[in-house]
Amino acid sequence: ETGVTQTPRHLVMGMTNKKSLKCEQHLGHNAMYWYKQSAKKPLELMFVYNFKEQTENNSVPSRFSPECPNSSHLFLHLHTLQPEDSALYLCASSQGVEVTGELFFGEGSRLTVL
Amino acid sequence: GQNIDQPTEMTATEGAIVQINCTYQTSGFNGLFWYQQHAGEAPTFLSYNVLDGLEEKGRFSSFLSRSKGYSYLLLKELQMKDSASYLCAVMDSNYQLIWGAGTKLIIKP
Numbered sequence: 001e002t003g004v005t006q007t008p009r010h011l012v013m014g015m016t017n018k019k020s021l022k023c024e025q026h027l028g029h030n031a032m033y034w035y036k037q038s039a040k041k042p043l044e045l046m047f048v049y050n051f052k053e054q055t056e057n058n059s060v061p062s063r064f065s066p067e068c069p070n071s072s073h074l075f076l077h078l079h080t081l082q083p084e085d086s087a088l089y090l091c092a093s094s095q096g097v098e099v100t101g102e103l104f105f106g107e108g109s110r111l112t113v114l
Numbered sequence: 115g116q117n118i119d120q121p122t123e124m125t126a127t128e129g130a131i132v133q134i135n136c137t138y139q140t141s142g143f144n145g146l147f148w149y150q151q152h153a154g155e156a157p158t159f160l161s162y163n164v165l166d167g168l169e170e171k172g173r174f175s176s177f178l179s180r181s182k183g184y185s186y187l188l189l190k191e192l193q194m195k196d197s198a199s200y201l202c203a204v205m206d207s208n209y210q211l212i213w214g215a216g217t218k219l220i221i222k223p
Binding site: 002004040041042043045090097098099100102103104105106107108 | 144145201205209210211213215216
């Protein structure tokens with residue numbers, strides 16, 4: 001138990017579907033992150049939120065839409081995805097974005113796009 | 115560009131010692147992290163090095179040489195539960211984490 005919970009753990013969707021991934025952290029952290037993890041590739045940072053404000057968007061396609069209603073919750077809304085978007089999506093939190101503290105990760109949402 | 119290199123896969127024997135290397139080229143340096151990730155689970159923090167030298171934490175140790183852009187993770191008295199992927203990450207001058215692709219460690223009886 002890392003203090004970061006992600007749901008659903010597994011998701012299969014068609015290219016025309018709309019779904020959302022949810023992340024919740026119980027650590028009192030101020031920063032939350034979405035990462036994409038593909039086999040044998042480095043973690044790809046997608047979005048960063050600091051005190052609910054988006055501070056990073058690493059050229060992510062608009063079919064991925066993040067939402068951060070408060071410092072404890074983070075969503076990733078998915079629509080019209082492509083098969084190459086199939087991956088493990090990891091949520092993480094930390095005390096802040098410009099500190100050298102560790103990241104706490106959730107167990108991830110395994111996404112398969114058909 | 116910024117780059118982290120680590121071996122893709124390593125195999126070791128239960129009870130032995132293994133060293134996983136990580137070399138990096140980044141814009142500035144604010145520390146190097148090692149994470150462990152078991153299959154289907156969250157990456158979990160193992161160590162953080164910002165100064166040169168060896169940091170020991172039980173069976174695991176992490177070494178850093180900033181001048182050489184090099185780190186290693188040393189695992190002693192290997193156990194089957196150490197089978198996992200080990201991720202190396204460097205924090206650059208903008209506090210951005212640059213990640214390696216991970217090293218899959220396979221432990222054999």
